[in-house]
Amino acid sequence: MAHVVVVGGGNAGFSAAQAAAARGRSVVxxxxxxxxxxGGNSFYTAGAFRIAHQGLDDVVGLLDPDPRLAETVLPAYPEEVFLEDLHAVTGGRADAGLAAALAAESGPALRWLHGLGLRFRLMYERQSYPDSEGRHVFWGGLAIGSTGGGKGLVEQHTSAARAAGIEIRYGHRCGDLMVENGRVTGVHWTDEDGGAGVTEAESVVLAAGGFEANPQWRREHLGAGWERALVRGTPLNTGDMLRAALAAGAARGGDWSSCHAVAWDAGAAASGDRELTNRLTRQSYPLGIVVNLEGRRFLDEGADFRNYTYAKYGGEILRQPQGMAFQIFDAEIRPMLRTEEYDAPGTTVATASSLPALASAIGVPEAALVRTVEEFNAGIDESVAFDPSVKDGRASRTSPPKSNWALPVRTPPFYAFPVTCGITFTFGGLRADEHGRVLTADDSVLPGLYVCGEMLGGLFSGNYPGGTGLTAGTVFGRRAGTLA
Known part of the structure; x- marks a missing residue:
């Protein structure tokens, strides 16, 4: 019998396994x-970690060598600002205890991973813009990512786990939890060869993701239409362990009616591409405009930094006709788009020398698109300087407004990137305390059962600050493994 069984091999699961192994526990x-x-959804991420820090000098010891560091501006991101951001984007619905623990331990958790041999870098290509002096200026409270993105993160976690003596068993689909005298004592599983068995343990840590890859559950909990969303990451997160935990007496936690969903290439497959991973997302929308199939804008592309809007705008796209929209840019804006996303192999895009021709290419009414662009351009306050590294207040006073970074769309050729909704993970999960101990409906601890990662409910609702998921997985995975 193992001391600890961890279900799920993403960032959160590996973090829990490492914390348990460090205490001398045998871990499967x-x-x-x-x-x-x-690798779960961790494999498909860009590897971004949002942490509290005091600026470049505070984090440089975590980073791979890079000659650009000498010309880098990384503003401090204090713990209290992290906490303010989390509460702001979730409309105050983030669990206070979980949120405080996340913000306080974000930096120490990343240093702990670094001590295990995991590598990190600044995400210049995703989170910085050049200033007038040629320096790299970071924005939006997010700068650090795992070396090699999500693929590198999972590879490094796997190597570190094996070095720590953690036994990894692949191809094991877990089902019901074993419960004896009110305590969780193990988990039933089937393997890829058709075998079945039970792994007993003193504690079970659940890190098996949400239900985003289950179309029936998406429709039931998120609402009609969500069954049509594309799955941005792993097709394996179907809610199996959520179902098992609820059957064992765990209580639901967090917001089961909302999720993390982004603008995703409309030509993508139904679930994640393990080669392109995160490159199918389209996150330079704050620089252009977004229109639906009727040729109308329907959201404020510049409401805030991308880090604070991208996880909810996928849902806005899904609510449009046919669950589809187009990101529109002109020749002057096009070079500013993220190369890793907009120049990725197989990127779906239409290009035309005029707006009527672009409308025809994407099946949008010509007059409507031309009118939308003309009204947008006419509404821009061009007396305000454009600065993508701050909320510059350069707005277009149209309907809906664009609050920042309003650049005219007027120089051919014009580009339209068709996007749909790509669901990343669901916000609803299990109720737990700040140490990952699963709670029952009367808020008592369910002995022997812990939760972390996307299965932990209560942190996010309606929206999400970029880079928080991997950090939360590490913080609460480490906390759960420290007790399990």
Missing amino acids: LLEKGRPDEA
Whole structure:
């Protein structure tokens, strides 16, 4: 019998396993996917970690060497600002205890991972813009990412786990939890060869993701139409362990009616691409305009930094006709788009020398698109200087307004990137305390059961600050593994 069983082989699961192993516990990690399917949603991420810090000098010891560091401006991101951002984007619905623990331990958690051998870098290509002096200026409270993105993160976690003596079993689909005298004592599983078994343990840590890959559950909990969303990451997160935990007496936690969903290439497959991973997202929308199939704008592309709007705008796209929209840019804006996303292999895009021709190419009414662009351009306050590294207040006073970064769309050729809704993960999960101990409906601890990662409910609702998921997985995975 193992001391600890961890279900799920993403960042949160590995963090829990490492924390338990550091206490001398024998740890078995059960991963639903085969080796070529493993890593959960962590594999599909850009590897971004949002942490509180005091500026470049405070984090440089975590980073791979890079000659650009000498010309880098990284504003401090204090713990209290992290906490303010989390509460602001969730409309005050983030659990106060979980949020405080996340902000306080974000920096120490990343240093802990670094001590295990994981590598990090500044995400220049995603989170910085050049200033007039040629320096790299970071924006939006997010700068650090794992070296090699999500693929690198999972690879480094796997190597570190093996070095720590953690047993990893791939191809194990876990089902019901074993419960004896009110305590969780193990988990039932089937393997890829058709075998079945039970792994007993003193404690079970659940890190198996949400239900975003389950179309029926999406429709039931998120609402009609969500069954049509594309799955941005792993197709394996179907809610199996949520179902098992609820059957064992766990209580629901967090907001089961909302999720993390982004603008995603409309030509993408139904679930994540393990080669392109995060490159199918389209996150330079604050620089251009977004229109639906009727040729109308329907959101404020510049309401805030991308880090604070991208996770809710996928849902806005899904609510449009046919769940589809187009990001529109002109020749002057096009070079500013993220190369890794907008120049990725197989990117879906239409290009035309005029707006009527672009409308025809994407099946949008010509007059409507031309009118939308003309009204947008006419509404821009061009007396305000454009500065993508701050909320510059350069607005277009149209309907809906664009609050920042309003650049005219007037120089051919014109580009239209068709996007749909790509769901990343669901916000609803299990109720737990700040240490990852799963709670029952009367808020008592369910002995032997812990939760972390996307299965932990209560942190996010309606929206999400970029880079918080991996940080939360590490913070609460480490906390759960420290007690398990």
